[in-house]
Amino acid sequence: MSTPPQVLPGPKAHALIERDAQVLSPSYTRGYPFVIDRGSGSRVWDVDGNEFIDFTTGIAVTATGHAHPNVVKAIQEQAERFIHMSGTDFYYPAQIEMAERLCSVAPFSGDAMVFFGNSGAEAIEAAAKLARYYTERPRFIAFLRAFHGRTMGALSFTASKYVQRKDVFPLVPGITHVPYPDAYRPILNPAGFEDYGERVVDYIENVIFQTEVPPTEVAGILVEPIQGEGGYIVPPDGFFPALRRLCDKYEILLIVDEVQTGMGRTGKWWAVEHWGVEPDIVCTAKGIASGMPLSAIIARREIMSTWVPGAHASTFGGNPVSCAAGVATFDLLKGGLIDNAAQMGAYLLDKLQDVAQRHPSIGQVRGKGLMIGTEFVQNRETRKPAQQLRDRVVDYAFQAGLLLLGCGTSTLRIVPPLNVDQATIDEALPILEHAIAHAEEDLLD
Numbered sequence: 001m002s003t004p005p006q007v008l009p010g011p012k013a014h015a016l017i018e019r020d021a022q023v024l025s026p027s028y029t030r031g032y033p034f035v036i037d038r039g040s041g042s043r044v045w046d047v048d049g050n051e052f053i054d055f056t057t058g059i060a061v062t063a064t065g066h067a068h069p070n071v072v073k074a075i076q077e078q079a080e081r082f083i084h085m086s087g088t089d090f091y092y093p094a095q096i097e098m099a100e101r102l103c104s105v106a107p108f109s110g111d112a113m114v115f116f117g118n119s120g121a122e123a124i125e126a127a128a129k130l131a132r133y134y135t136e137r138p139r140f141i142a143f144l145r146a147f148h149g150r151t152m153g154a155l156s157f158t159a160s161k162y163v164q165r166k167d168v169f170p171l172v173p174g175i176t177h178v179p180y181p182d183a184y185r186p187i188l189n190p191a192g193f194e195d196y197g198e199r200v201v202d203y204i205e206n207v208i209f210q211t212e213v214p215p216t217e218v219a220g221i222l223v224e225p226i227q228g229e230g231g232y233i234v235p236p237d238g239f240f241p242a243l244r245r246l247c248d249k250y251e252i253l254l255i256v257d258e259v260q261t262g263m264g265r266t267g268k269w270w271a272v273e274h275w276g277v278e279p280d281i282v283c284t285a286k287g288i289a290s291g292m293p294l295s296a297i298i299a300r301r302e303i304m305s306t307w308v309p310g311a312h313a314s315t316f317g318g319n320p321v322s323c324a325a326g327v328a329t330f331d332l333l334k335g336g337l338i339d340n341a342a343q344m345g346a347y348l349l350d351k352l353q354d355v356a357q358r359h360p361s362i363g364q365v366r367g368k369g370l371m372i373g374t375e376f377v378q379n380r381e382t383r384k385p386a387q388q389l390r391d392r393v394v395d396y397a398f399q400a401g402l403l404l405l406g407c408g409t410s411t412l413r414i415v416p417p418l419n420v421d422q423a424t425i426d427e428a429l430p431i432l433e434h435a436i437a438h439a440e441e442d443l444l445d
Contacts, residue, residue, distance in 0.1 A: 008399055009033035010048030031405060032398045039066025042417055042424045044403065053428045054403045055416045060228075060260050060371070063287030064332050065417035071290045071328045078324035085320065087116065088313040094323035101330045102298050107270045108278035111301035116294065116318030120259035120285035121149025123295040124222070127281045128153060129312055131220035131253045134303045139213055141204060141221040141252075143180040144187070145408070147229030148222065148257055157222055160229045176213050178204055180227050181235045184364050184375070185383065197239025201246050209250075220253035220281070221246075225271035228260040231408020232373025234366045240275035253280040253303070259295070260371070263287040264333045264418055267342030267369030274368060287418075290329045294322040337418040345369035348414065348425050355429070359436050361389055361444060372414040373407065378444075385410035389443045396435035402428050 009017060013035035037047045042065055044054045057063065064071055078094060087095045099114040106112035115130075117123050132138065140157070142148070148157040150164060156172035158164060165171070179187040181197040193199040209215045221243065227233040247254045256279040261271035265287055272279055280303060285295035295317070297304075349365065349372055356362040356374070363377035376386040376393070387410045394404050394412065407413045416425070 008046075008050070009035065010046065010050065012047040016047060032395055034398065034403060041065040041068075042420050050401070052398075052401050052403050053424060053431070055414050055428060056403045056405045057287075057415050057417050058291060059286065059405065060265055060415045061286045062291050063263055063265070063418045064290045064329055064337060065419050066291075068290060068328075068332065068419075070332060071325050074324040074328035075292065075321055078321045081320075083319075083321055084316075086315050087318040087320075088315060092320050094320045094327060095318040098294075098318070098323040098326045098330070099296075101327065102284075102296055105269045106298050107273050107282060108280070108300060112298050113301050113304040115297050115299075115304065115312065116323075117285075117296065117314050118293045118316050118319075118322075119149070119295050120257075120283065121151040121154040122314065122317065123259060123283035123285050123297050124148045124154040124157060124257065125151060126312060127255050127283050127297045127299075128157070128220070128222070130281065130297065130299060130304060130307065131255060133311065134306050135219040135251075135253060137217050137219040139174040139176070139217045140219060141208070141213070142175055142177050143223055143227070144177050145180055145182075145227060145230030145233075146177075146222075146224055146257075147227075148224075148259075176208060178208060180223075180230060180233060181239045182227075182231070182233045183236050184233075184366075195236045195238030195242075197236035198242045200239065201242035205246055215250035215252065218250065218252045220255045222255045222257060224257045224261065225274070226261050226266065226368065226371060228413075229407050231375065231411040232367055232371065232413055233408075234368060237275065240272065240277040244277045247280075255279065255281040255283065257283045259283055259285045263329070264338035264341050265369055265371050265415070266367075267338065267345055269333075269338065271368065271371075288329065289322050289326040292319075292322040292325040294319070294326050333418065340420075341369045341418040344416070344420055344422065344425065345372065347422060348372060348416075351425070351429055352414070355433050355436070358433070359440060361386055361436065361440050367414075370414075370416050370418060370420070374412045374414065375408070376410045376412065386443070389439045392439040392442060393432075393435045396438045397432055400431045400435060402431040402435070404432070 035047045103112040142157045144159045147160040148154045159177045181200040183196040190196045190199050256272045262284045282298040352365045364375045376390040378384040378386045390410045
């Protein structure tokens, strides 16, 4: 691999960043000055010709790697036939084929139906609308530090960072947030419970339902199987079974946000499958079409079939080119990439645990499949977050040729494409460890 030869950004990238600042919204959260020119598999090149290993995958979007030839071919062939015909008003094969594939892997028993959108936020909006429509109930339960999108409805469920909500109130009413079961940083007193996830569910039933929200008014509980933007938090094993029992008891829909965790990212089609729990509605996007804009909700037939024509629609949702890319992506995932994600994820997690033994700034390494978080702390005993150190790790890795992103307060997210190989992981790990060592030299006492 050719690592960047000069301090970044290079001259071409610098010029483009200056132009960008004049015309694009400052609301975008650019972490460092990378300007992509092209990509292939796990590799990307910037406009100055510098090569990088990409362990961001466009925030877990390019599941099959950059420009996978099967996906590119599917896009080209569909674009040559026709680029758009609204699936709201007419029919076309690609949309039907993609829906059939998603229904075939729905993580619940019985028949499924699909509604297509363009983004994760649209999927959340559709799921919430369907839940209210079906149950005729007005309220929802969501979780602190959750991220579900930034449109007004999705933002109402989001409780990740206050900057996302600042100065845009009022939001959609009727959404109550409770702690997510982060056993590394518990908010609730876990005494009396062997499993912190069960403690959180007990809090919902015996505090929230008894004091603030009548359970008979709750349409759904929206939850990420692994909290993404909140810090790649993996819940305790008792959480989802207890949550499913709670939903069944009060006839509440369990809605899982698999926008980042789904489509094979964790080594299974859906992250919720790790806990053997069946949801009622699944929201998916990101890795569904290898970078083409596409999202979907997959719901039990008895729920979605209650919608009448015109109850919900999207002009661009299920675009034929995006669906063609989705079909190609699905077939690649089914054909071996999900298995590879499980195998390479276990390998990478094991190697990162070794790295953690050598670096006192690493408080915890966690994840499933190729969705791995490394949390940095100032002190392992106090677990005080080390956000500045995490950010410096990201910057040093970029300068050395490895693209990474943060999440949560002080967590580093590591999300390679699902077709990453062991050789690429072995090449990336020394870069990452050198960046960690450099950051520790700068900031740890």
